Amino acid sequence: MTKKKHGSSIQKRLIPSYIFLVIVSFISVFPFFWMISAATNKSIDIARGRIAFGGYALENLKKLFASQNVALGMKNSLINATVQTIIALLVCSLAGYGFELYHDKAKDKLFSVLLLAMMIPQVATLIPLFKMMSKLGFINTVWGFMLPAISTPFLIMMFRQNSRNFPVDIMEAARIDGLSEIGIFFKMYMPVQKSTYAAAAVITFMNAWNSYLWPKVILNKPDAITMPMLIANLAAGYTVDYGVLMMGVLFCSIPTMLVFFVLQKQFAEGITGSVK
Known part of the structure; x- marks a missing residue:
């Protein structure tokens, strides 16, 4: 009782x-x-x-496809977001791996300087970045879109934090067996950190897919339009058809929702820092 x-x-x-x-x-x-x-x-x-x-x-869907090149916007956004996600995962995981598992007196100071970059607003870097991309000839290219975001302090910090759970004894045993440092990273570190990669992939893909300000600056050709830019065009007229606008927003949301639902379990594990 x-x-x-x-x-x-x-x-x-x-x-x-x-x-x-x-x-x-x-x-x-x-x-x-x-x-x-x-x-x-x-x-x-x-x-x-x-x-x-x-x-x-159905009527809103027909109006959306009649007024905007949705197929082109989806294609450009998918290519830009996918390429940026793959390269960002490789670069940031290498940086986080090195910051945590290789010992150097200056690495903590360098990491502190890197974290300061998180405090700089994106708007403050638009003009310098645009000049750099213009000199490199990357205007209206996927490289111009993704290069400023392939190495972010947040992702590096995330991989560094989760790298603390990586067993160092395995690295020592692998070195004794003759495995190179690159081999340790690709054959041992990456499989162990798959949940961290999944969480980072979700975050990076969503940020790249939903990015509007930087693509608006660097992609100024109609053929380079992305989905957020297309949605902004729907709301830019004197009269806004809210039904068509919401249909466009729904279309724009589908890829990010699919990515999240497919990787939601690994995303939760990666955010909490668990390693299997």
């Missing part, structure tokens, strides 16, 4: 927490629900505040 009473008292104390979590979950999910419902309604219905699903999804 005492155990049952104790259990029921604990459940009663948890009721306010459950209510709070339900409210927060509803607030978090509601914008996503509204985006989907708005993509199925007329612009006038959305302006009037209608939340229910409508029957104009």
